[in-house]
Amino acid sequence: MDTKKFEALLLSVQKPGRYSGGEIGSVIKDKQEVDVRFAFCFPDTYEIGMSHLGMKILYSQFNSRDDIWCERVFAPWQDFEEVMRRENIPLFALESRDPIKEFDFIGFTLQYEMSYTNVLNMLDLAGLPVRSADRQSLSPLVVAGGPCACNPEPIADFIDLFFLGEGEEVDLELIDLYKKFKAEGKSKKEFLIEAAKIEGVYVPSLYELSYNDDGTVAQITSNNAPATVKKRIIKDLNSAFYPEQLVVPYIEIVHDRVVQEVFRGCIRGCRFCQAGFIYRPVREKSSDTVNRQAKALCENTGYDEISLSSLSTSDYREIEPLLGKLLEWTQDSHISIALPSLRIDNFSDELLEKIKHIRKSGLTFAPEAGTQRLRDVINKNLTEDEILTACKTAFAGGYTAVKLYFMLGLPTETDEDLKGIADLGQKIVNLYYDMPNRPKGKSVSVSISVSTFVPKPFTPFQFEPQIDEQEIRRRQEYLKSCITTKKISLSYHDSATSFLEGVLARGDRRLGAVLEAAFKRGCKFDSWNECFCLEKWLDAFKECEISPEFYANRLRSFDEINPWDHLDYGVTKKFLVCENRLAHEAKTTPNCREKCSGCGAACYGEGVCFENR
């Protein structure tokens, strides 16, 4: 592409830094010197995609090999898409500005269902047919991974193969196989059959779903492929690849700091949380590893902030030694550490003294439900006392703002549970004004953010109906009416977005037609309120004669075949059924460290399941 013309076009759009490339840490290679070119696509804007840790890890890892050149691609915002379509600029990779159509791999990370239309739009912008069956040649192969790959059926028609679980090992095994097949001049079909033999690779075209008269799945049959596909995990995180350099964006991104992973998985088993089940078992890095990696990243990027990343950093066993090690060098280098809210009251006086100097981030809790009964239903082991105690400590330390996260529409939820949300907020407000040592002359602010519960595959709630839109709105209004003070601010999610997310999360392959119809109607950036249009989606459902309510609002029986039942994430369906039953009895399940509940993840032979054996 003509650089001068390209740059002139960039100046006509907002935030040209999204498309200019050339950031520190971005990798430039000679395309003649590499065997495999990989376009790593994040189906959302640059600012969001660049904040994603998985992409940073795989980008560095791929590029650590001389024979692979991995480049980044993001969904262009509408203003630049218009320019691209008008000027016939095909979707390009940021590093080389070469069209991704010429690449060997186009890999998407599927972080949330609402990005699916962007995947189709990006394939179309690249100049490729969106359907896998319409792309005949071996390359470019369109692959995808990420949490949504645990039920990939709605998007299966468009993707050649999925990676299940963690990608560090399986991605490279696949690339090596591809190199061999490319050299031998083999066909795409031959390659896919061979690829399906790699553990963790799911080739949807080798599986067929048949349906009963009532619309449920009758059978999932495989052809030239294993009957079930098992997700992959990295067994030892201390020896696994972790980047020493990151691409450091020029424009401000969502998480503009060093993101340091401390462990994968979560011991808690909150019953609504997909991540808590699909990333099992918990595997920790040692505090030495974390400290070493964080230090290298700070030195190489120049960032002045580290956030410790995991699903629940409070549960990291070595948090105290880790902070001690980090503080040894971060304080002199003016580097701040973002800490989890809850754990603070357990720290030793010495450590408390040290972290006093750390720049304060917000105080945030996620009780998720307003009453202890409902928190027991969802197995969220956080008590009101714990929250109030932590708030008390924090208020005494000068904090005046608290953020609380809740969910609305959880199974068995009643109006009493919603009122409990408002009551908890009020208790925190009262606590503040009852404290004689509260910050003088300052008002307290409690922000309550309420999202809508969406049942997800591989959770004990995968069988549950999602409440319908009308009921969501009624409950939101009710909750609003329960809040009587201006010290509490309430925000909630758009009900239409949650409804569609619910449809796509537990959908089957018939939704592919709907997805394509929605894309053709111009749906994209569905997770952005200013872009989302439910009407277009409903038209698409109507055109395909598919009822979205069938997927979102229906109670599924335990013995129904789910569209994801041929995928094995370690956690057994038997366990999920058992957990579902306990939920309806409002009985909690101890966390993995207290007692093993036999979820099935021990089959990986690693992690928390073996800590005490």
Place this chain on the structure above:
Amino acid sequence: MKTVRIFYEKRGRLKFVSHLDMTRFMSRLLAKSKIPVWYTEGFNQHIYMNFALPLSLGFEGLYEILEIRLTDDGYDLNKCLEALKGVAPPDIDFISVDEPVTAMKDIGFATFRLDFDEIDQGLAKSLTDFFESDSVICQKAGKKGKIKEFDIIPKICSYEINGNRLILVVVAGNEDNLNPTLIMNAFFEKTGISPPFYTVSRVAIMDKQGNLFR
């Protein structure tokens, strides 16, 4: 503590880095360079940085100046320059590190170079007529959204057409400042010529006496 100025060029893909992003970028670069920079001592401590003049998005800057403070008065300025070069990405060239000569408030003018694909005779004539006119009233939205009217001609000190290049010396600094984009937009609007493609580079910053600002 010692105040020093870093002189650098900002080109290529870095043209798309806005002024605000530039401050973040420079603070990370300085942290990486391990130069003993001075941090502010307020509530929100950060590296002290003072840019001589902000540069518009899309402009190339060939005479950019960033002022910082060193905690070590004896720190060798050549070492400082080498450290910066060591961490610089492509598209930014560090030229020198020197002690300040003129105060920041004495910045008076800036020289811009506008490169066109072609300045034919017609365009050259229109440009000359434009710059020779007695007054050109422009509108500009102030910080509070209030539209302000002013004459740009007195703010343009000189112009020169040299081949396909237009060189403009305009007022710059805290008290008065004129962006060449504003001039060219006024020109295209007044003459009705459809704007051709051109690039803008700021090539020099001068003090109120017209000497190179250092």
